Amino acid sequence: MSTPQKIIIDCDPGLDDAIALLLAFGSPELDILGITVAAGNVGLERTVINTRQLVDLAGVAVPIHPGCPAPLFRRLETAAHIHGDSGLKGAEHLPPPRAPVSDEHAVPALIRHLRAAAPGQIILACTGPLTNLAAALIQAPDIVTGIARVVVMGGAVAQGNATPAAEFNFLTDPHAAEIVCRSGAPLEIIPLDLTWQAEASPARLGPLRGVDTEVARTVLSMIAAYGRKGRHINSDGPPLHDPCVIGHILWPDLMQGQRGGVSVDVLPGPNEGRLTADWWSVAKPPLPQALVLTEIDADGFFARLCDRLLRYK
Ligand code: RIB
Numbered sequence: 001m002s003t004p005q006k007i008i009i010d011c012d013p014g015l016d017d018a019i020a021l022l023l024a025f026g027s028p029e030l031d032i033l034g035i036t037v038a039a040g041n042v043g044l045e046r047t048v049i050n051t052r053q054l055v056d057l058a059g060v061a062v063p064i065h066p067g068c069p070a071p072l073f074r075r076l077e078t079a080a081h082i083h084g085d086s087g088l089k090g091a092e093h094l095p096p097p098r099a100p101v102s103d104e105h106a107v108p109a110l111i112r113h114l115r116a117a118a119p120g121q122i123i124l125a126c127t128g129p130l131t132n133l134a135a136a137l138i139q140a141p142d143i144v145t146g147i148a149r150v151v152v153m154g155g156a157v158a159q160g161n162a163t164p165a166a167e168f169n170f171l172t173d174p175h176a177a178e179i180v181c182r183s184g185a186p187l188e189i190i191p192l193d194l195t196w197q198a199e200a201s202p203a204r205l206g207p208l209r210g211v212d213t214e215v216a217r218t219v220l221s222m223i224a225a226y227g228r229k230g231r232h233i234n235s236d237g238p239p240l241h242d243p244c245v246i247g248h249i250l251w252p253d254l255m256q257g258q259r260g261g262v263s264v265d266v267l268p269g270p271n272e273g274r275l276t277a278d279w280w281s282v283a284k285p286p287l288p289q290a291l292v293l294t295e296i297d298a299d300g301f302f303a304r305l306c307d308r309l310l311r312y313k
């Protein structure tokens with residue numbers, strides 16, 4: 001096995017963040033330097049508790065750094081109506097958290113790791129609003145040097161889920177998303193256009209059914225609680241947005257997209273938080289470039305996801 005890839009995961013657990021973390025914790029290809037926690041799906045107090053419970057569930061030891069409790073400018077509007085007041089509905093059976101919380105805030109932790117890194121050494125996997133990373137980039141723009149790639153679940157080129165124009169993460173903190181787009185860091189965006197395809201259907205979850213492990217039971221219980229069907233016609237399960245970030249890092253053969261200019265609309269109004277993808281480079285001045293992933297082999301992804309989750313004993 002090649003040398004594990006150094007990675008920092010920034011997240012706002014959240015049901016799909018939870019499955020993304022369990023996938024990452026169960027993947028020896030990744031050397032997880034830390035988890036930086038954002039406010040988003042629910043408030044920061046809960047996203048930190050949820051992160052601790054997931055670290056306990058996975059039986060790993062990973063530094064947990066609480067981050068910014070609110071977006072840079074906007075007021076925090078959570079997605080508790082989807083993820084439950086706790087942020088982990090369906091996981092109420094998990095015991096109170098024991099994993100320690102670092103006394104180092106997410107922003108200085110990001111700066112410390114990235115300044116200590118060799119050029120292009122660390123992957124940033126971001127599955128929530130980008131407030132922590134944006135704050136770090138504002139405070140220390142030089143940290144871009146240490147970033148290998150920023151892989152972000154966010155945005156929607158076509159149809160939003162928070163508004164017709166905007167996806168939840170980018171609407172929650174559009175200023176942070178635009179700062180990350182303009183940072184010069186190598187950026188790979190996984191928008192709803194791809195993640196809607198990653199629906200957790202009964203057939204795709206079949207390998208987990210009846211498996212007597214805490215992880216399998218908890219994942220199935222959270223997905224059942226998630227309950228939502230996708231918005232696509234004939235949807236037969238909720239879309240697992242955030243695991244696609246870890247999946248893309250682990251298995252790049254499963255997802256495809258194209259490079260284009262990107263920007264996020266920060267102006268109040270119907271387009272606030274909208275991701276613009278300039279496939280034909282017509283924007284003037286030109287927009288910063290990113291790889292925007294739009295296609296996934298969803299059956300292949302779920303087969304590999306379940307295989308990883310089944311490794312937990
Ligand atoms: O729009 C989906 C994204 O918003 C996911 O990251 C989900 O966890 C929520 O944060």
Ligand code: CA
Pocket residue numbers: 011012013014016017040041127128129242
């Ligand atoms: Ca999330």
